[in-house]
Amino acid sequence: MSLRSLEEFPRSVQDFVTRNERQSLDPQYLEREAGKDAHWIYEESGLPWLKLAIEVPCAEMFQEALAWTEHMIEQDYPTLWGKDKKQEDAAQQGWKTICLHAIDGDMHKFDRANMYGYDHEDSAPYQWTEVAHKSPVTKAFLESFPYAKLYRARFTMLEPGGFAAPHIGRKENADYSHKISFALNHPEGFAFLYERHGCIPWRAGRGFLLNVDENYHCVLNRSNVRRIHLITMGRPDWEKIDPLFKQSYYDVDPRENLFIHQS
Secondary structure, three states: OOOOOHHHOOHHHHHHHHHHOOOOOOHHHOOOOOOOOHHHHHHOOOOOEEEOOOOOOHHHHHHHHHOOHHHOEEOOOOOOOOOOOOOOOOOEEEEEEEEEEEEOOOOOOOOOHHHHOOOOHHHOOEEEOHHHHOOHHHHHHHHHOOEEEEEEEEEEEEEEEEEEEEEOOOOOOOOOOOEEEEEOOOOOOEEEEEOOOEEOOOOOOOEEEEOOOOOOEEEEEOOOOOEEEEEEEEEEOHHHHHHHHHHHHHHOOOOOOEOOOOO
């Protein structure tokens, strides 16, 4: 497969990729501390990411997501890029989304609750959207996932040649801001990179617990295929999620890493 040249992307993306594509997880995150529970893994471990020991029906979910691509909107975060988001190096392109679970059941309310006037995620009226009602496989999967309260759940698409320049997330008004993301497909040439920790080892069907609020990260799609993920955010049910997090922490090899394929 012929990949897009890295030079087609903004300088900030080029520099971030060059600096981080061959990095690996810091050695401190490769060792496992005994006797830890889900709350510690989520709140205190500092892990940039954790590959989850879970299988997802990604092929069916991918087809459900494809039905909504024409309705997706750009992920334009007014507070994410800084004051001058018009700058080439503080922007995104082809980074689109649509919600299955959102405030007021509005499929296009993809941002955090404080951006819509609520003081906390727990006080916001999250509801299923039309997208969820017409995506039964994905909705059933989300209903089965061990959240005490699901906040946002959305399909996100990165178009061919798309990118999100280096940025860091936001913790405002959310006690549980880690994302859990699932790859519904994984085209060669897509990369999700962290500062100092390299590329997340995605494969179609894999899920990761992501700490994006404490780590600068960047995504780009050098392929000619749309990349689609399911991204969730919610308050964990610690008792129910404990077996999954512990199995993922203790039984999944953290040493696997990927490099971007060079053209």
